[in-house]
Amino acid sequence: MKDKPLYRVPAVIALVLTCAAVALGTGKSAKKTVELKDAKGNDVGTATIVSKGTGVEVKLDVKNLPAGEHAVHFHQNAKCDPPDFKSAGGHFNPGSKKHGFDNPEGHHAGDMRNFTVKENGTAKATVSDADVVLGNGSEPNSLLANGGTAIVIHAKADDYKTDPSGNSGDRIACGAITP
Ligand SMILES: [Cu+2]
Ligand SMILES: [Zn+2]
16 A cells, blocks of 8 residues: 555656646746845835836836835846845846946846835836846746846946946845746
8 A cells, every 4th residue: 555656656747747848838928026025034025027029127016125226137046045135146147248238348138227216115116128038948038047037126226337236235125036
């Protein structure tokens, strides 16, 4: 009787493979909602990534963040370990560029424009990125490639030119983007 569950193993494997095949077959994700956490692990809202044209658009709906202008980027690892979020790595940079829209050697695929948090600590803002796709993870510039990426909000604004991160200060919120 003890070996009975073994009979189920091939069936389970078949089911998993079928699901994987279906998932790959349907290919691209068109939308991804990411939960953002601050350095203390508190929920500070969401970033909803949608495919737009040949890139993506990111709808930020955040709360409990310091008022003012903040940098937001895609970073290379889908890993948001508090409190410093260093685990997210550098900016997502499949094209091996330098940082910043105003940098002659720039810019990283993960670079985006700053957004502003209101005095009450909230923001509803839309930023875009023409250099990345959601895709299915097989494209080099897919946010889902190599296990995924992260979206990171910084303490300060991005100056759009200082390598490697626009002099944007601490990482104050992070959300993993996983396949
Ligand atoms: Cu960043
Ligand atoms: Zn950058």
